[in-house]
Amino acid sequence: GAGVSQSPRYKVAKRGQDVALRCDPISGHVSLFWYQQALGQGPEFLTYFQNEAQLDKSGLPSDRFFAERPEGSVSTLKIQRTQQEDSAVYLCASSFWDNGYTFGSGTRLTVV
């Protein structure tokens, strides 16, 4: 597609529920990133893929967070047993090697 597509745009989860957030990067983009953006703050790095390989997951806040990109295109960020502090906007970005990122519009997750 023309841009990075994320779904759903909004997700409300009850505390303890598992959620899955999807990212469709720009076709042909090798690199894919996930960021978490809390209200009033800048995005914080979660994890990075180059094709299907997860090269850096140092930003994942706990082992409840898991990301995959099995075929090197679409990626899913999964959060198990959601907690209130997981409420944030989750942004996906993709790039073709050393060009700048293109961000998606994000998924706003609210845990109640």
Place this chain on the structure above:
Amino acid sequence: GQQLNQSPQSMFIQEGEDVSMNCTSSSIFNTWLWYKQDPGEGPVLLIALYKAGELTSNGRLTAQFGITRKDSFLNISASIPSDVGIYFCAGQYSTNAGKSTFGDGTTLTVKP
């Protein structure tokens, strides 16, 4: 946590005025990036800086990569109402598209 200090936190200016915002870091970066984020959208890249001392323009926007590699500024000349939004600086350690560390943003309001 965030390593970048972005200031000011917010600005209220009159249409036509010039704007200046800056970003300082406790660490050296090899790449500085400036983004703009509108409500409900992901950040959009405005300017990328790859070399210490570099001064780059994009229309009414001008950004500089500080000599110490620990700071950067963004200027907007002759502001217009559509300049409203949140401006983020971001630093990268690598010169290819890698993990970015973001500041907490400068919120710009332009009064017509």
